[in-house]
Amino acid sequence: xxxxxxxxxxxxxxxxxxxxxxxxxxxxxxxxxxxxxxxxxxxxxxxxxxxxxxxxxxxxxxxxxxxxxxxxxxxxxxxxxxxxxxxxxxxxxxxxxxxxxxxxxxxxxxxxxxxxxxxxxxxxxxxxxxxxxxxxxxxxxxxxxxxxxxxxxxxxxxxxxxxxxxxxxxxxxxxxxxxxxxxxxxxxxxxxxxxxxxxxxxxxxxxxxxxxxxxxxxxxxxxxxxxxxxxxxxxxxxxxxxxxxxxxxxxxxxxxxxxxxxxxxxxxxxxxxxxxxxxxxxxxxxxxxxxxxxxxxxxxxxxxxxxxxxxxxxxxxxxxxxxxxxxxxxxxxxxxxxxxxxxxxxxxxxx
Numbered sequence: 001x002x003x004x005x006x007x008x009x010x011x012x013x014x015x016x017x018x019x020x021x022x023x024x025x026x027x028x029x030x031x032x033x034x035x036x037x038x039x040x041x042x043x044x045x046x047x048x049x050x051x052x053x054x055x056x057x058x059x060x061x062x063x064x065x066x067x068x069x070x071x072x073x074x075x076x077x078x079x080x081x082x083x084x085x086x087x088x089x090x091x092x093x094x095x096x097x098x099x100x101x102x103x104x105x106x107x108x109x110x111x112x113x114x115x116x117x118x119x120x121x122x123x124x125x126x127x128x129x130x131x132x133x134x135x136x137x138x139x140x141x142x143x144x145x146x147x148x149x150x151x152x153x154x155x156x157x158x159x160x161x162x163x164x165x166x167x168x169x170x171x172x173x174x175x176x177x178x179x180x181x182x183x184x185x186x187x188x189x190x191x192x193x194x195x196x197x198x199x200x201x202x203x204x205x206x207x208x209x210x211x212x213x214x215x216x217x218x219x220x221x222x223x224x225x226x227x228x229x230x231x232x233x234x235x236x237x238x239x240x241x242x243x244x245x246x247x248x249x250x251x252x253x254x255x256x257x258x259x260x261x262x263x264x265x266x267x268x269x270x271x272x273x274x275x276x277x278x279x280x281x282x283x284x285x286x287x288x289x290x291x292x293x294x295x296x297x298x299x300x301x302x303x304x305x306x307x308x309x310x311x312x313x314x315x316x317x318x319x320x321x322x323x324x325x326x327x328x329x330x331x332x333x334x335x336x337x338x339x340x341x342x343x344x345x346x347x348x349x350x351x
Contacts, residue, residue, distance in 0.1 A: 031189035036211040039192040119205040138172035142284040145179035145197035147267035148226030159249045160256050160276040163232040167209045168242040175205040178288050188217035188234050202288050209236040226269035253277035
């Protein structure tokens with residue numbers, strides 16, 4: 001009886017493993033290998049090229065392993081066996097030169113693509129054959145990672161949304177990214193690669209969505225109990241559809257006040273999509289400077305009091321003084337455009 005049950009059990013396990021593998025591969029096909037944005041498209045092409053180059057070593061090695069095993073099998077009495085063989089210059093050149101050339105090639109590709117796809121760098125093109133207009137500024141979306149949800153602030157449209165990101169297609173977007181508490185990663189596979197979201201710091205990503213549709217984004221960095229459901233909807237629409245969505249949010253949403261934000265900041269799981277018709281002025285900068293709550297001292301002020309130079313995310317950073325209250329801070333230096341906005345370690349300890 002035992003001999004009959006085991007094969008059946010293993011067969012079921014194999015079927016379950018095959019189903020899981022198929023699901024994973026189908027997810028890769030939908031997102032990473034079938035991108036809707038030009039940055040993700042270039043990253044996918046880089047994966048293809050790198051894999052193809054590495055296969056130049058892998059495939060011949062597999063073929064030679066099989067050939068050597070067959071050629072020098074015990075039953076092949078005609079195989080030439082030389083027990084004194086210890087060196088071949090031609091063989092050594094082949095063994096070392098080919099992998100070395102591949103490493104150099106992949107290294108050069110990595111170096112060039114690292115600069116070309118720098119997330120802080122403005123896009124050179126919207127799509128293949130469609131360069132960006134340097135006179136048109138990218139649309140700004142401020143991304144805040146929370147426990148365990150995503151807050152998207154549209155400062156130009158003065159709206160905000162939780163767990164829903166709507167973008168116009170063929171429009172360059174600059175994402176300013178931070179976190180309220182835990183380190184996370186902002187990752188929309190069909191749009192671009194993952195970027196870390198860290199408390200007290202501001203990262204950046206330039207990207208574009210080229211194809212309308214509904215996609216999914218997530219955090220790819222474990223951050224606690226609600227991490228598995230820390231996902232958001234990514235929707236690509238044309239410019240007219242985006243303008244209509246903005247008007248809908250302004251008409252049907254509720255204003256996001258500072259008390260509402262402080263409540264939203266508390267950990268929740270499976271948070272529903274929530275739309276806000278307005279957001280406090282400079283909210284994102286106060287989140288970066290850890291001073292959203294009234295009466296809290298901003299990191300930028302702490303740095304100025306200690307005589308250090310602070311690089312705030314914008315000239316609006318400062319303490320919360322009502323919904324649209326003024327703030328004091330120096331503007332961002334041009335030299336720091338491609339650097340993270342670092343907060344001091346002692347500020348984190350005081351939180």
